[in-house]
Amino acid sequence: MPILYLDDLLVVIHKPPGLLVHRTPLARDRVFALQTLRDQLGRRVWPVHRLDRATSGVMVFGLNPDAARALAGQFERHEVEKTYHALARGWVEAEGVIDHPIRDDDAPQAAPQPAVTRYRRLARVELPVAVDRYPSSRYSLAAVEPVTGRRQQIRRHFKHISHPIIGDTTHGNGRHNRFFRERYGIHRLMLTAQRLAFTHPDSGERLAFSALP
Structure with missing residues (x-):
């Protein structure tokens, strides 16, 4: 999974097309972005938002529940630029x-x-x-x-x-x-989810990431 950014609280990836973000009751897929990223990093990751299976591009995941909640709150308050x-x-x-x-x-x-x-x-x-x-x-x-x-x-x-x-x-x-x-x-x-910008949940720095070519 291509990683665009990684620190102690969050990870930003470029999700390829055709990959579900996480397991669903109706899906027959055996490979998911969440599990793939977890295995790649060797630690748990928490979803913050979603992309359709067919859509590629930038996604952010939290590396602990508090970080994931803080990031998800920005999406809910429309503070994230997509x-x-x-x-x-x-x-x-x-x-x-x-x-x-x-x-x-x-x-x-x-x-x-x-x-x-x-x-x-x-x-x-x-x-x-x-x-x-x-x-x-x-x-x-x-x-x-x-x-x-x-x-x-x-x-x-x-x-x-x-x-x-x-x-x-x-x-x-x-x-x-x-x-x-x-x-x-x-x-x-x-x-393609081409650009994603949000505020870091700890430092308060505004971060922006673009999809891979």
Whole structure:
């Protein structure tokens, strides 16, 4: 597991795509980020936040319960800066805010929960390939900041604005996913937790980490 930072209270890693953070009752996986990191460090680690199995990028874990609680509190109070990079179908607007409630899949009878995502376009490209019904295909790279933290929020919000993320087999577009697999050999979700910034629970120093290339 690539380690970006390590001290006596916390560890920051780059989680690869396709890896669950921890064991769940429904998962059949035998390898998890939490257990892998525990074995790698030779000590217990405590989860602070989550990333979807398919999403790669920066994560922080506590190395004792108090540190984990302090870090988790920063997430709950929205004191943590989280920036994702997403490759989406189509040309997204230069910047925007998606304010669209999301229903919890585990509680389908419950009312949808408020969910807000900000994004900013970083680049766009048009390929002379007819993947869909148009003679060319457009794609955007966006920096995305989830204001709230609903399950699969970014993926579901980008589907809502008709710009699904490439490689998303649940909320995405199968034709464009297949094009990226066959043309570029990309078999993963093109969503990365690119940057994470938080306050060290002991020193009070502001720390920021970026995902590996």
